[in-house]
Amino acid sequence: MKFRSIRTRLIQFMLLATTIPLSLSLIFTLVHTRESVKEQTVNENVRLMYQGKTNLVNYLNGINRASLSVYTDPHFLRNLALRPDDYSIISEIYTTLQTIQVTTPDIYQVYLHNNVTNISTLVTSSVPRREFRAKPYRNIQAFGSGMTAIQPVHALDSYGFPRSPSDYTDRNVFSLYRSIVNVPDSKQLALLAIDVKLDGINAICDQLYENRSEQLYLIDDKGTVIYSHEPNEIGKLIPDHAFMKALKNDDEGYFDDKDAMSIYEKLNLGFASWTLVKQIPHTSLYQQSTQLVLINGAIAILALLAVVLVTLWISIRITKPIKQLTHYINVVQTGQLDVDIQVTSPDEIGILSRRFRQMMDTINNLILREYRLELANKTNQLKALQAQINPHFLYNTLQSIGTLALQHNVPRVYSLLSSLSNIMRYNMRSSEALVTLKDEVNHLKLYLELQKERFGDQLEVKWEIDEDSLSFSVPKMILQPIAENYFKHGMGHYAGVGCLSITTRAIDEHRVTIIIENNGSSLEEEALSKLQEKLGKTARQLELTEDDNSIGLSNVLMRLQLYSDNLSTLTISNLSPHGIQITLDIIALGRETE
Structure with missing residues (x-):
């Protein structure tokens, strides 16, 4: 009986009605928030990565344009083929290389090997150095094909020249190689190498990610790291082959693996096939949604406790007057119809109790009225029995008057008396409560016949x-x-x-x-x-x-x-x-x- 009571069912219903919607709300909020955060993060970072790619492309194009300045010097290509012991020629070549070296602050040194005179020249911030060599220090074909190539991050090299005390021995750079030809001839006259410090690339890449919660990579097409959030990874290969395979699909985009969201942009320069990659771990990506779910969960638990307490209070408020009303009904069942019901609550149960009391008062009044009506009906029946002779006397009298009217040749009087007699007979048929409409119409016709006579x-x-x-x-x-x-x-x-x-x-x-x-x-x-x-x-x-x-x-x-x-x-x-x-x-x- 306890488990089928209103209180128990009300508590069960309120718990189900609260727990299920709250649980579904938490699930839908988590899913929707995760997807919203993911979409918003992707859109923001796609724009950020595109801007970073643009800055890197402009930066590398600036280095490349600096290497092309040898073609803007009208005497440089001619000087390459002249006597190597002419100091004026040597000075002009130094000047051109120094101009390249100071074009961009990040250019550390410029190396030139003249294939015509077999002279190698190295220009740094210190005194320029030159010597005779049978071939260049490095071959451009080792880093790519074509007129231009780029060597990924490597330790700074002196190109075979003795190091000076002012040279850095632990600096990392990347190198741009350009084959100098006498256009339109494709024969190489000289090889130009420009060593570039990583400061410019670092400055661009540092603005593209949050150092504590995100990772950023700049890698070449072979997977060599040019920039990384971890400095010790620079110059090394990325061991994740699946990651490199995913980057080869499109020039830009994003993909989601089990641990992080990756967004990438390819630079697609002819001399530098670099890719900018940003990784956002799921723990950082969904941190806000997780916090929101925890907050909602705490609110749901508090709401559930409040519902339980309110349900107990409401159930007691509801069941108490019901029990009182049940007691009053049991009293009425014993025959005491004038029971005084004292339920004053303003809710539906109180209204039901007051209506029940009014109903009992109405029943008492009806019982008294029916009793009095029964007495009145008995009295009326007695009077009707006593007065039965009066209609018969009146009918006989009207019949006698009608017969006299016929004897004196006045049929209209007889007709009217007959109508009046039939009306009275119809009215005195007290045993019939329902009649046919035909009888009712005939009675009305008799009544209207008398009115027409009037x-x-x-x-x-x-x-x-x-x-x-x-x-x-x-x-x-x-x-x-x-x-x-x-x-x-x-x-x-x-x-x-x-x-x-x-x-x-x-x-x-x-x-x-x-x-x-x-x-x-x-x-x-x-x-x-x-x-x-x-x-x-x-x-x-x-x-x-x-x-x-x-x-x-x-x-x-x-x-x-x-x-x-x-x-x-x-x-x-x-x-x-x-x-x-x-x-x-x-x-x-x-x-x-x-």
């Missing part, structure tokens, strides 16, 4: 009777009160012939409509609205008072609704220019079959 040519009656409608069962005496209202309140207020129209129609097997119209006076708008509002009520809501001008209509409507379970209606409206229309819509009262 008003003569000033009254016109129109009948439009549907034969199929006459077999429907209707409450007794519903038509005469409506017609009688016309003679009481409507007729005589306008000059001319009074007109009363009665129409019946069978709508279907369970519904008949009766329309009664007259050309008397219309109702005032305010009075019509009040009457329509009153006739719109149900049988239980209608209250009949003797001084009510609409008591006849209310009585008819009440009986129609009582017999049809409030399905039948009575409506009233004004006609133009004057008059009243009353419509009876009668539902499911039965039908007489032949």
